[in-house]
Amino acid sequence: MSRNLELFERGKQVIPGGVNSPVRAFGQVGGTPRFVKRAEGAYFWDADDKQYLDYVGSWGPAILGHAHPEVVKAVQDAAVGGLSFGAPTEGEVEIAEEICKLLPSVEQLRLVSSGTEATMSAIRLARGFTGRDLIVKFEGCYHGHSDSLLVKAGSGLLTFGNPSSGGVPADCTKHTLVLQYNDVQQLADTFKEVGDQIACVILEPIAGNMNLIKPSAEFVQALRALTEQHGALLIYDEVMTGFRVALNCAQGLHGITPDLTTLGKVVGGGMPLAVFGGRADIMAKIAPLGNVYQAGTLSGNPLAVAAGLTTLKLIQQPGFHDTLSARSAKLAAGLADAAREAGVAMSTDSVGGMFGFYFSDTVPTSYAEATRCDIARFKAFFHAMLDEGIYLAPSAYEAGFVSIAHSDALIDDTIAAARRALARL
Numbered sequence: 001m002s003r004n005l006e007l008f009e010r011g012k013q014v015i016p017g018g019v020n021s022p023v024r025a026f027g028q029v030g031g032t033p034r035f036v037k038r039a040e041g042a043y044f045w046d047a048d049d050k051q052y053l054d055y056v057g058s059w060g061p062a063i064l065g066h067a068h069p070e071v072v073k074a075v076q077d078a079a080v081g082g083l084s085f086g087a088p089t090e091g092e093v094e095i096a097e098e099i100c101k102l103l104p105s106v107e108q109l110r111l112v113s114s115g116t117e118a119t120m121s122a123i124r125l126a127r128g129f130t131g132r133d134l135i136v137k138f139e140g141c142y143h144g145h146s147d148s149l150l151v152k153a154g155s156g157l158l159t160f161g162n163p164s165s166g167g168v169p170a171d172c173t174k175h176t177l178v179l180q181y182n183d184v185q186q187l188a189d190t191f192k193e194v195g196d197q198i199a200c201v202i203l204e205p206i207a208g209n210m211n212l213i214k215p216s217a218e219f220v221q222a223l224r225a226l227t228e229q230h231g232a233l234l235i236y237d238e239v240m241t242g243f244r245v246a247l248n249c250a251q252g253l254h255g256i257t258p259d260l261t262t263l264g265k266v267v268g269g270g271m272p273l274a275v276f277g278g279r280a281d282i283m284a285k286i287a288p289l290g291n292v293y294q295a296g297t298l299s300g301n302p303l304a305v306a307a308g309l310t311t312l313k314l315i316q317q318p319g320f321h322d323t324l325s326a327r328s329a330k331l332a333a334g335l336a337d338a339a340r341e342a343g344v345a346m347s348t349d350s351v352g353g354m355f356g357f358y359f360s361d362t363v364p365t366s367y368a369e370a371t372r373c374d375i376a377r378f379k380a381f382f383h384a385m386l387d388e389g390i391y392l393a394p395s396a397y398e399a400g401f402v403s404i405a406h407s408d409a410l411i412d413d414t415i416a417a418a419r420r421a422l423a424r425l
């Protein structure tokens with residue numbers, strides 16, 4: 001019996017579904033999740049000691065590849081000095097200064113331990129600052145699992161969202177409006193109707209939780225203009241895109257200055273660390289300065305800060321993001337070529353260290369379009385690639401991640417494997 005299967009069976013006895021986060025259970029693709037024994041660079045090894053070229057990278061953090069020696073050393077050194085203090089440290093000031101330097105829109109920030117915490121706190125802050133209750137999100141964007149953000153679209157424009165999870169009272173989502181990504185008209189109509197009640201609009205500025213979907217320039221410009229006109233805050237949830245799509249993040253690519261930004265994944269270098277920050281006058285509303293409460297026993301944890309700080313230094317090496325972008329673009333183009341040769345309808349896209357592939361003729365621009373892709377084909381392709389030793393996200397609705405350890409040669413190997421896998425579909 002495979003050791004992966006053995007661990008999965010054992011895990012299921014004591015952990016719901018055998019996993020600590022749902023997508024890890026391979027529910028959409030079927031089969032046995034790979035239990036990771038260790039990882040290094042672009043690879044991980046599973047419980048059966050099989051090697052995989054990893055395009056998940058912990059869902060984003062592993063931008064330098066796994067277990068980068070300098071990051072590991074920084075964490076080891078920090079650990080020797082104590083694991084957690086519940087009192088401020090120099091490292092926290094240093095990483096805050098570093099992030100503020102890289103992101104001009106962020107004048108002040110708070111460190112937290114997960115992206116969920118970052119977005120939840122940013123929303124509370126936006127409501128506290130504006131004195132308004134309504135929030136706007138977009139269908140298909142994921143912002144963690146706090147109650148007010150676990151919402152699916154209602155039946156029409158200006159109907160409030162319904163909870164998308166059990167255990168979330170409708171009362172918790174009755175202030176959340178769910179709109180369509182890239183729909184400028186709907187956004188404008190909404191602001192016309194209830195703009196003076198909207199505390200904030202939160203979005204994935206490049207969506208990576210409904211596969212990879214880019215916003216139009218018109219859409220992000222409308223977001224900035226409408227929020228500004230109506231006194232609502234614009235929150236760029238860059239938990240996934242932050243430091244991955246570019247050194248100055250999606251907001252840098254868009255030329256947009258959001259009021260608040262959330263960061264996670266890359267910023268923690270693989271450790272539990274996330275950030276919310278933005279305009280100093282807004283951040284001044286946070287306790288102890290203001291009346292918006294937010295706290296955390298492990299916030300600014302010294303090991304997480306050491307990993308994050310070292311990662312931020314390493315990604316500032318000249319040409320880092322250019323190289324990363326070129327590798328992702330090469331992969332996206334290679335996959336599209338391979339599909340064309342195999343006569344399979346597939347489109348692809350990439351930005352920075354993120355890529356998407358869609359079993360449909362066109363690149364989707366909304367959740368509705370993303371969910372129109374051929375899931376049966378995705379499943380077959382996923383397993384064919386897994387057999388080839390290539391580990392893709394076990395879901396058709398997640399972006400893929402390339403690290404700097406994914407060399408040109410490894411990208412070539414991946415494209416060759418995809419050609420064989422597609423031929424077998």
Ligand SMILES: *Cc1c(COP(=O)(O)O)cnc(C)c1O
Nearest residue numbers: 114115116142143144237239240
């Ligand atoms: C991953 C993610 C989150 C949630 O972060 P966690 O650390 O998993 O809580 C929030 N927003 C976006 C855009 C994400 O990709």
